[in-house]
Amino acid sequence: MQTxxxxxxxxxxxxxxxxxxxxxxxxxxxxxxxxxxxxxxxMEYDQYDTPASRWIAVHRFGEVLAGIRLTPTTARCGIYSYMIRDAQRGLLDSIPSDLLYYEAPVQENVWESSRVFVSHTTPMNLRRRVHAHLITEMTKSARDLGATRVLGLIPASWPRWAARCGLDMQAAGRVMNIDALDNQCVSIDLSANLH
Structure with missing residues (x-):
């Protein structure tokens, strides 16, 4: 398995x-x-898949087991910036504009994590390891890019696994039902564990 x-x-x-x-x-x-x-x-894509973003993959033998996209909160492409901010600004119909407790930041040290997935073909006996590899690489990459915080819109089940992954994660918005799934914005503090 590679990351x-x-x-x-x-x-x-x-x-x-x-x-x-x-x-x-x-x-x-x-x-x-x-x-x-x-x-x-x-292939699935959107307006945030630009040269400003990074894509993280856990993969083996050419098969992608899991992935995340990282986008700087300073990104700009036409009228778009990053997904959470654009939803807050009312540019995205599919995500409520009141998703964050505060104004979406535009700061060099804050990056957004989006399009987080673990492939349905990833065997159950590997999922925990794949998830750990994905989170470890996301944290490392975000830090390498100068991030001290990552914002993400993720499934609201995050409290179950955040501590297990060693993440300092806090709710950054209310739980919202989007397309029959409960989601929530979270803030991941990367500053405390800098090496």
Missing amino acids: TTLSFANMHTHGELLANILRARRQSFIVQNKWDLPEAMG
Whole structure:
């Protein structure tokens, strides 16, 4: 099992990995969750998949087992910035605008984690390990990018596993039912565990 952080600067050294992440996202979000999202050539994508973002994959033998996208809160692409902020600004119909307890930050040391998934084909006996690898790489990559905090919109079941993963995670918004799933914005403090 490998864990890789991709960017536009290094994706050429990883063959089909970025395309495989987008294919796995399509399977997770469009096929499994039945979300109405853009897709092309069997891949899911959106306006936040830009050179500003990074993509993290846990993979083996070319199969993506899990993934996360990291986007700086300072990102800009046309009218868009990052998903949580754009939802708060009313630009995204599918996510309530009152998702955060405070104004969405635009700071170099804060990054957003989005499109978090574990593939439905990941065997149950590997899921805990895959999840741990994913969180470890997300934390390492975010710190390497200068983040001291990560915001994410994730399933509201996060209190069950946050401590197990060693994350200092706090609720940053109310629990919301989005497409029949309970979700919640969280803030992950990375400053306390800097090496």
